Amino acid sequence: MKALKFLIASVSCALANPALAQSDEITAEMVEHADGTRTLVHEAVVDAPVSAVWATLSTAEGWKKWGPRFAWFDLRHGGTIETGYHTDAVRGDPRNIIHRIIAFVPDRMIALQVIQAPEGGPVDAETVKQVWGVYELEPVTEAKTRLRISGVGYGTDDASSRILEFFKTGNAYSIERMKKNLAASLAEVGE
Numbered sequence: 001m002k003a004l005k006f007l008i009a010s011v012s013c014a015l016a017n018p019a020l021a022q023s024d025e026i027t028a029e030m031v032e033h034a035d036g037t038r039t040l041v042h043e044a045v046v047d048a049p050v051s052a053v054w055a056t057l058s059t060a061e062g063w064k065k066w067g068p069r070f071a072w073f074d075l076r077h078g079g080t081i082e083t084g085y086h087t088d089a090v091r092g093d094p095r096n097i098i099h100r101i102i103a104f105v106p107d108r109m110i111a112l113q114v115i116q117a118p119e120g121g122p123v124d125a126e127t128v129k130q131v132w133g134v135y136e137l138e139p140v141t142e143a144k145t146r147l148r149i150s151g152v153g154y155g156t157d158d159a160s161s162r163i164l165e166f167f168k169t170g171n172a173y174s175i176e177r178m179k180k181n182l183a184a185s186l187a188e189v190g191e
Contacts, residue, residue, distance in 0.1 A: 026172045030164070038154040040164055042171045046145045048182050050137050053145045054107045056178055057135055065181035066174045070096070077103060081112065094118065102132060109136045123166050127159040147175065 026044040033039065046053050056062035063071040063083065070089035072082040083089075084096040098116035103109075113132040117125040131153045138146040151167055154160045 026175050028168060028172065030168070036156055037152075038156065038160075038164060040151040040154060040167055040171070042147075042149045042175060044147050044175050044179070045140055046147050046179055046182065047143065048145060048186055049143055050107050050139050050145045052182060052186060053137055053147060056182060057110050057137075058104070058106070065185070066178045068097075075101065075104070077101060080115070095121075099133075107137060109134060111135075123163045124159040127155075127157075128163055130155065130160070131163065149175070 026042055028043075029041045031039045031041065056065045058073070058075055060071040060073045063073070063081065068083035068085050068089070069087060070082075070084035070091075072091050074080050079101045081099045081101065082091055082096050083099075084093055086093075086095055089096060094116075095118045096116065097114060097118070099112040100115045102111040102113055104111065111132060111134045114128045117123060117128050119125050131151055134148075134150045134152060136148040136150070138148070140146050149171055151164070151171070154164045
Protein backbone atom coordinates (compact mmCIF):
# COMPACT_ATOMS: atom_id res chain seq x y z
CA MET A 1 0.00 0.00 0.00
CA LYS A 2 1.42 3.35 -1.06
CA ALA A 3 0.43 6.50 0.83
CA LEU A 4 0.90 10.13 -0.04
CA LYS A 5 0.63 12.53 2.89
CA PHE A 6 0.00 16.19 2.68
CA LEU A 7 -1.10 18.82 5.14
CA ILE A 8 -3.93 21.26 4.60
CA ALA A 9 -3.84 24.13 7.08
CA SER A 10 -5.95 27.20 7.52
CA VAL A 11 -3.71 29.81 5.91
CA SER A 12 -5.56 32.74 7.39
CA CYS A 13 -5.22 31.30 10.90
CA ALA A 14 -1.54 30.56 10.41
CA LEU A 15 -0.86 34.05 9.10
CA ALA A 16 -2.90 35.72 11.82
CA ASN A 17 -1.40 33.71 14.67
CA PRO A 18 1.19 31.02 13.90
CA ALA A 19 0.97 29.68 17.46
CA LEU A 20 -2.68 28.73 16.89
CA ALA A 21 -2.09 27.01 13.56
CA GLN A 22 -0.82 23.81 15.20
CA SER A 23 -4.09 23.24 17.10
CA ASP A 24 -6.20 23.99 14.03
CA GLU A 25 -4.47 21.51 11.73
CA ILE A 26 -6.45 19.35 9.39
CA THR A 27 -4.41 16.53 7.97
CA ALA A 28 -5.25 14.65 4.81
CA GLU A 29 -3.87 11.42 3.47
CA MET A 30 -4.59 9.73 0.17
CA VAL A 31 -4.09 5.97 0.29
CA GLU A 32 -3.77 3.89 -2.87
CA HIS A 33 -4.95 0.29 -2.49
CA ALA A 34 -3.80 -2.83 -4.36
CA ASP A 35 -7.24 -3.19 -5.98
CA GLY A 36 -6.83 0.18 -7.71
CA THR A 37 -9.15 2.14 -5.44
CA ARG A 38 -8.12 5.10 -3.33
CA THR A 39 -9.22 6.39 0.07
CA LEU A 40 -9.01 10.04 1.10
CA VAL A 41 -8.72 10.51 4.88
CA HIS A 42 -9.05 13.86 6.68
CA GLU A 43 -8.39 14.15 10.38
CA ALA A 44 -8.75 17.01 12.86
CA VAL A 45 -9.17 17.60 16.57
CA VAL A 46 -12.33 19.55 17.39
CA ASP A 47 -12.50 21.62 20.57
CA ALA A 48 -15.81 20.11 21.66
CA PRO A 49 -17.03 16.98 23.43
CA VAL A 50 -17.95 13.94 21.34
CA SER A 51 -21.68 14.52 21.96
CA ALA A 52 -21.50 18.02 20.45
CA VAL A 53 -19.58 16.83 17.38
CA TRP A 54 -21.99 13.90 17.00
CA ALA A 55 -24.89 16.38 16.95
CA THR A 56 -23.32 18.02 13.87
CA LEU A 57 -23.48 14.65 12.11
CA SER A 58 -26.84 13.39 13.33
CA THR A 59 -29.26 16.35 13.27
CA ALA A 60 -30.45 18.77 10.61
CA GLU A 61 -29.44 21.85 12.61
CA GLY A 62 -26.06 20.31 13.37
CA TRP A 63 -25.42 19.36 9.74
CA LYS A 64 -25.92 23.00 8.72
CA LYS A 65 -22.78 23.83 10.72
CA TRP A 66 -20.85 22.07 7.93
CA GLY A 67 -22.10 24.52 5.29
CA PRO A 68 -25.44 23.70 3.68
CA ARG A 69 -28.29 26.19 3.98
CA PHE A 70 -30.88 23.41 4.20
CA ALA A 71 -30.76 19.96 5.83
CA TRP A 72 -33.37 17.26 6.42
CA PHE A 73 -32.72 14.01 8.35
CA ASP A 74 -34.20 10.54 8.61
CA LEU A 75 -31.64 9.20 11.09
CA ARG A 76 -31.94 5.42 10.87
CA HIS A 77 -30.05 2.64 9.13
CA GLY A 78 -31.14 2.97 5.50
CA GLY A 79 -32.48 6.48 6.15
CA THR A 80 -31.45 9.58 4.25
CA ILE A 81 -29.92 12.99 4.75
CA GLU A 82 -30.91 15.65 2.22
CA THR A 83 -28.97 18.90 1.97
CA GLY A 84 -29.05 21.98 -0.22
CA TYR A 85 -26.43 24.68 -0.58
CA HIS A 86 -28.49 27.11 -2.66
CA THR A 87 -30.45 30.00 -1.13
CA ASP A 88 -33.95 28.67 -1.84
CA ALA A 89 -33.24 25.02 -0.97
CA VAL A 90 -36.24 22.92 0.08
CA ARG A 91 -36.79 19.20 0.44
CA GLY A 92 -37.15 17.40 -2.89
CA ASP A 93 -35.23 19.97 -4.94
CA PRO A 94 -33.23 18.17 -7.70
CA ARG A 95 -30.28 20.48 -6.91
CA ASN A 96 -30.01 18.91 -3.43
CA ILE A 97 -27.59 16.20 -2.37
CA ILE A 98 -29.10 13.06 -0.83
CA HIS A 99 -27.02 10.63 1.22
CA ARG A 100 -28.14 7.15 2.28
CA ILE A 101 -27.21 6.27 5.85
CA ILE A 102 -25.39 2.96 5.52
CA ALA A 103 -24.69 2.52 9.23
CA PHE A 104 -24.12 4.48 12.41
CA VAL A 105 -23.14 4.00 16.02
CA PRO A 106 -24.25 6.99 18.14
CA ASP A 107 -21.37 9.18 19.28
CA ARG A 108 -18.86 7.03 17.34
CA MET A 109 -19.44 6.84 13.57
CA ILE A 110 -21.76 7.32 10.64
CA ALA A 111 -21.26 5.92 7.12
CA LEU A 112 -22.98 7.63 4.19
CA GLN A 113 -23.27 7.16 0.43
CA VAL A 114 -24.48 9.77 -2.04
CA ILE A 115 -27.57 8.56 -3.91
CA GLN A 116 -28.39 11.90 -5.56
CA ALA A 117 -26.07 14.69 -6.64
CA PRO A 118 -27.11 17.62 -8.79
CA GLU A 119 -26.41 17.36 -12.51
CA GLY A 120 -23.92 19.97 -13.60
CA GLY A 121 -22.61 20.39 -10.04
CA PRO A 122 -18.96 20.57 -9.04
CA VAL A 123 -18.59 16.76 -9.11
CA ASP A 124 -19.79 14.13 -11.58
CA ALA A 125 -23.20 13.05 -10.27
CA GLU A 126 -22.80 9.38 -11.25
CA THR A 127 -19.17 8.90 -10.24
CA VAL A 128 -19.68 10.35 -6.74
CA LYS A 129 -22.24 7.60 -6.05
CA GLN A 130 -19.37 5.07 -6.12
CA VAL A 131 -17.71 6.71 -3.10
CA TRP A 132 -18.94 6.55 0.48
CA GLY A 133 -17.93 8.57 3.52
CA VAL A 134 -17.19 7.25 6.99
CA TYR A 135 -17.16 9.85 9.79
CA GLU A 136 -15.51 8.57 12.98
CA LEU A 137 -15.35 10.27 16.37
CA GLU A 138 -12.89 9.49 19.13
CA PRO A 139 -12.66 11.31 22.46
CA VAL A 140 -9.26 12.91 23.05
CA THR A 141 -10.33 14.48 26.35
CA GLU A 142 -13.77 15.34 27.75
CA ALA A 143 -13.68 18.59 25.76
CA LYS A 144 -11.83 17.50 22.59
CA THR A 145 -12.78 15.05 19.85
CA ARG A 146 -10.73 13.53 17.04
CA LEU A 147 -12.74 13.58 13.81
CA ARG A 148 -11.72 11.31 10.95
CA ILE A 149 -13.49 11.39 7.59
CA SER A 150 -12.60 8.60 5.17
CA GLY A 151 -13.80 8.89 1.57
CA VAL A 152 -13.66 5.28 0.40
CA GLY A 153 -13.94 3.89 -3.13
CA TYR A 154 -12.31 6.50 -5.37
CA GLY A 155 -11.24 5.00 -8.67
CA THR A 156 -8.24 6.03 -10.76
CA ASP A 157 -10.23 7.32 -13.75
CA ASP A 158 -10.35 11.04 -14.56
CA ALA A 159 -13.83 11.61 -13.08
CA SER A 160 -12.83 9.95 -9.79
CA SER A 161 -9.59 11.94 -9.69
CA ARG A 162 -11.50 15.21 -10.15
CA ILE A 163 -13.89 14.28 -7.32
CA LEU A 164 -10.98 13.32 -5.06
CA GLU A 165 -9.30 16.68 -5.73
CA PHE A 166 -12.60 18.49 -5.04
CA PHE A 167 -13.04 16.74 -1.68
CA LYS A 168 -9.38 17.12 -0.75
CA THR A 169 -9.96 20.85 -0.29
CA GLY A 170 -13.75 20.74 0.15
CA ASN A 171 -13.65 18.48 3.20
CA ALA A 172 -10.96 20.62 4.83
CA TYR A 173 -13.10 23.72 4.22
CA SER A 174 -16.20 22.01 5.64
CA ILE A 175 -14.33 20.81 8.74
CA GLU A 176 -13.03 24.35 9.37
CA ARG A 177 -16.54 25.74 8.94
CA MET A 178 -18.03 23.14 11.30
CA LYS A 179 -15.35 23.79 13.93
CA LYS A 180 -15.95 27.55 13.79
CA ASN A 181 -19.77 27.28 13.86
CA LEU A 182 -19.74 24.65 16.60
CA ALA A 183 -17.38 26.76 18.76
CA ALA A 184 -19.70 29.77 18.34
CA SER A 185 -22.82 27.77 19.29
CA LEU A 186 -21.08 26.23 22.33
CA ALA A 187 -19.97 29.72 23.44
CA GLU A 188 -23.60 30.88 23.22
CA VAL A 189 -24.74 28.19 25.65
CA GLY A 190 -21.70 28.61 27.87
CA GLU A 191 -19.98 25.23 27.31
